[in-house]
Amino acid sequence: MSTNKSAATAPKVLVVDDDSDIVELLEYNLTKEGYSVLTASNGKKAIEIAKSFIPDLILLDIMMPQLDGIETGRLLRQNPDINHTYILFLTARSEEYSEVAAFDAGADDYITKPIKPRALMSRINALFRREAQKAESGDTIEILDLSINRKNYTVTQAGEKSVILPKKEFELLFFLAQTPNKVFSRDELLQKIWGVDIYVLERTVDVHIRKLREKLGEKYIKTLKGVGYMFSNEKE
Structure with missing residues (x-):
């Protein structure tokens, strides 16, 4: 079913894969759903296109020549204009270490091949629906010495320079x-x-918690062994 997006508001998707058949399949289905689509056959070209296209979503293959998907993802996340972009890795590899490496490089999702177009489109549409729902809720949290701003995905610590975080972090x-x-x-x-x-x-949660602690410090998010995580508002 088409999402009937107008050209002006259609989310932009960049498809990156060295398999032309997969690129054609994804481009066809995404365009049919109403998304604005550009494609690239390797990581270097993807980085070049992303700088001007500023996609809302990147579908990124891992096994590619010249520059693999993991390194491409890391380089893309270094661009502040692309920091809010969703990155979904596509791969034929299902090993746990590959998945952990993908999330460590900034992935928002990890999808194993072979790709099922209808299931993938459902996932992508759900992702953008959740994004729209989040945008309708409150914009800022002030807690301890942090100001957490949902409008621009920034965290200001003790009034100092803001830190821009990737979406999932x-x-x-x-x-x-x-x-x-x-x-x-x-x-x-x-x-x-x-x-x-x-x-x-x-383990994906652990990876993101570790990254948050590296950027903001250890004091905010506490670990309860065998239970989970919490944000502590107790002043040290």
Whole structure:
């Protein structure tokens, strides 16, 4: 079913894969759903296109010549204009270490091949629906010395320079900060942040928590062994 998006408001998708048949399949289905689509056959070209296209979503193959998907994802995340872009990795590899590496490089989702177009389109449409729902809720949380701004995905710490966070890191922080001192299990966080229709490893949460601590410090998010994580609003 088409999403009937207008040309002016259609989310922009960049498809990156060295398999021309997969690119053609994805481009056809995305265009049919009303998305604005550009394609690239390798990581270097994808980075070049993304700088001017500023996609809302990148479908990124991992096994590619010249520059693999993991390194491409890392380089894309270094561009502040693309920091809010969803990155969905596409791969024939299903090993756990590959999935962890993908999320460590900034992935929002990880999809194994062979690709089922209808299932993939459903996932992408659900992703953008959740994004629209989040935009309707409150914009800013002020807690401890943090100002967490949902409009631009920034966190200002002690009035200093703002830190721009990738989408999933920001959403995880925002969610935990909304209910300080409440402990959430990894499974609960996966369902709340990634959604029930997306399968990712529980270790994905650990990766994102580690990245948040590296950027903001250890004091905000506490670990309860065997239980989960919580945002602590206790002053040290």
